[in-house]
Amino acid sequence: QVQLQESGPGLVKPSGTLSLTCAVSGGSISSNNWWSWVRQPPGKGLEWIGEIYHSGSTNYNPSLKSRVTISVDKSKNQHSLNLSSVTAADTAVYYCARALVYMPGGSYFDYWGQGTLVTVSS
Amino acid sequence: SYELTQPPSVSVSPGQTARITCSGDALPKQYAYWYQQKPGQAPVVMIYKDSERPSGIPERFSGSSSGTTVTLTISGVQAEDEADYYCQSGDSSNKVFGGGTKLTVL
Numbered sequence: 001q002v003q004l005q006e007s008g009p010g011l012v013k014p015s016g017t018l019s020l021t022c023a024v025s026g027g028s029i030s031s032n033n034w035w036s037w038v039r040q041p042p043g044k045g046l047e048w049i050g051e052i053y054h055s056g057s058t059n060y061n062p063s064l065k066s067r068v069t070i071s072v073d074k075s076k077n078q079h080s081l082n083l084s085s086v087t088a089a090d091t092a093v094y095y096c097a098r099a100l101v102y103m104p105g106g107s108y109f110d111y112w113g114q115g116t117l118v119t120v121s122s
Numbered sequence: 123s124y125e126l127t128q129p130p131s132v133s134v135s136p137g138q139t140a141r142i143t144c145s146g147d148a149l150p151k152q153y154a155y156w157y158q159q160k161p162g163q164a165p166v167v168m169i170y171k172d173s174e175r176p177s178g179i180p181e182r183f184s185g186s187s188s189g190t191t192v193t194l195t196i197s198g199v200q201a202e203d204e205a206d207y208y209c210q211s212g213d214s215s216n217k218v219f220g221g222g223t224k225l226t227v228l
Contacts, residue, residue: 036217046157046165046208048217059215095164105214106171108155112164 002027004096004113012090012120018083022096022113029077030054034099034107037070037081039092040115047092051099052079086120093117124148126209126220133226140196142223144209147190154192155210156185158203159222165208169194201227 008020022035029035037049050060052070060068069082083090093115099107126146134140144154153172157165167176169185172192182197196203204227209220 038219045222046159046210046219048210048212048219051217062216097164099217102170106153108167108170108210109157109165110167110176112166115164 002098002111004098004111006094006096006113006116008116008118010116010118012086012118013122014087014120016086016120018081018086018090018094018118018120020081020094020096020116020118021078022080023076023078024098025077027098029072029079030074032101034059034101035070035072035079036097036099036109038095038097038109038112039090040095041089041092049081049083049094088120091118091120124218126211126218128207128209128220128223130221131224131226133228134196134199135228136201137198140199140203140225142194142196142207142209142225143191144193144220145191146211146218146220148213149187149190149192149211152211152213154185154187156183156194157208157210159206159208168207196225199225199227203227 003025005023012018034051036051052058067084072079095115096113097109098111100110101107156169159165172187173185184195208222
């Protein structure tokens with residue numbers, strides 16, 4: 001059973017950088033899956049942020065691409081999210097999720113972390 | 123980039139059938155996925171590849187696709203099905219969620 005656990009500061013100052021880590025257990029981050037970040041502002045819907053493959057290949061939401069970096073650490077079986085120049089609009093619950101590859105070019109989120117609330121405020 | 127449009131809310135009585143739609147110009151070319159999210163919990167996938175049901179998902183949940191619209195159908199709705207439902211689609215380099223639909227069981 002794959003388990004994902006987000007960790008990182010719950011409070012970030014405006015203009016700062018939001019940094020979160022997702023620890024993967026019960027499975028290898030080097031498996032044929034993508035590892036994603038999804039966020040949800042309080043009371044609002046889901047927004048895909050981006051994803052990484054164990055090779056280091058990444059895809060990002062075009063609306064966030066200029067501020068997002070996702071990296072992978074295979075030795076620690078974890079991946080990380082950095083979001084720069086944050087504002088109050090970046091306040092959200094941040095989830096890490098596994099995107100199961102069920103066919104070439106096809107994937108869906110089958111395992112999710114519990115989510116962590118990050119508030120942007122001075 | 124593209125958008126997926128869902129109705130904000132759907133209401134149904136227990137035992138009836140709920141249908142939640144999701145519209146988007148890219149849906150004829152890309153598969154859709156459906157997630158259920160209950161308050162304070164992470165989403166759970168209910169349907170993948172338009173109409174496939176992952177193991178462990180009740181048979182009352184089904185999905186269909188027609189042109190630019192995909193539909194999640196819940197037959198014989200139960201009180202426990204009250205939740206937010208999100209459609210999601212995308213290609214190999216981008217993923218998009220719909221705005222979500224709150225299903226209320228009356």
